[in-house]
Amino acid sequence: MELPTGPAPLVALTFDDGPRNSTTGRLLEGLELREVCSTFFLVGSRIEGSEALIQEMAAAGHQIGIHTYDHVMITDLSRQDFDLQVGKTRALLSEILGPGDYWLRPPYGIVDRSVVKWADGPLVLWSVDPEDWKDNDTGRIVAAVTEHVSDGDIILMHDIYDSSVDAALNIVDILLDRGYCFVTVEQLITLRGLQAEKGRLYTALRPAED
Numbered sequence: 001m002e003l004p005t006g007p008a009p010l011v012a013l014t015f016d017d018g019p020r021n022s023t024t025g026r027l028l029e030g031l032e033l034r035e036v037c038s039t040f041f042l043v044g045s046r047i048e049g050s051e052a053l054i055q056e057m058a059a060a061g062h063q064i065g066i067h068t069y070d071h072v073m074i075t076d077l078s079r080q081d082f083d084l085q086v087g088k089t090r091a092l093l094s095e096i097l098g099p100g101d102y103w104l105r106p107p108y109g110i111v112d113r114s115v116v117k118w119a120d121g122p123l124v125l126w127s128v129d130p131e132d133w134k135d136n137d138t139g140r141i142v143a144a145v146t147e148h149v150s151d152g153d154i155i156l157m158h159d160i161y162d163s164s165v166d167a168a169l170n171i172v173d174i175l176l177d178r179g180y181c182f183v184t185v186e187q188l189i190t191l192r193g194l195q196a197e198k199g200r201l202y203t204a205l206r207p208a209e210d
């Protein structure tokens with residue numbers, strides 16, 4: 001086995017479209033067991049009935065963000081509707097967790113200049129997409145991530161599928177074995193020596209080249 005040299009490679013697992021009590025709950029248990037933090041972008045309309053789960057999520061150190069209220073294409077929205085989709089979700093999260101920075105992940109990863117301006121915070125995209133929603137093939141999802149991941153990647157997954165939860169925990173085991181350190185998106189930015197900026201799109205944060 002090759003021994004790691006230098007600082008550990010970093011990776012951020014991110015989960016969209018939840019919460020869903022059954023699958024998200026199982027994922028949280030698995031991540032806790034492995035002492036791994038990730039980032040969850042929640043759909044506002046799914047929050048009711050999952051308040052305890054969201055509190056648990058935050059208490060475990062996961063980062064929580066917004067994935068709009070109804071999972072809509074935000075580039076189609078008027079300013080007023082954008083504020084409703086994001087603001088309503090932010091208000092719900094603030095009620096449960098207290099006021100905070102809840103960053104936005106645009107559904108489908110689609111933004112335009114207005115959205116970037118309206119978001120009034122960092123926008124989180126991704127650099128590795130195993131398309132875990134496409135099938136329930138855990139093995140394929142695991143391979144799609146572990147064969148392509150590199151230092152600084154942001155991985156997109158969805159915590160509403162059992163197969164995605166299985167795959168995510170499997171990915172964690174494999175990458176921990178390879179010496180990877182799992183961090184939230186916010187931690188990833190900080191550990192790269194940067195400060196999160198409003199209106200900036202984050203896809204991957206590679207280590208600085210010497």
Ligand SMILES: [Zn+2]
Pocket residue numbers: 016017067071107108
């Ligand atoms: Zn989504």
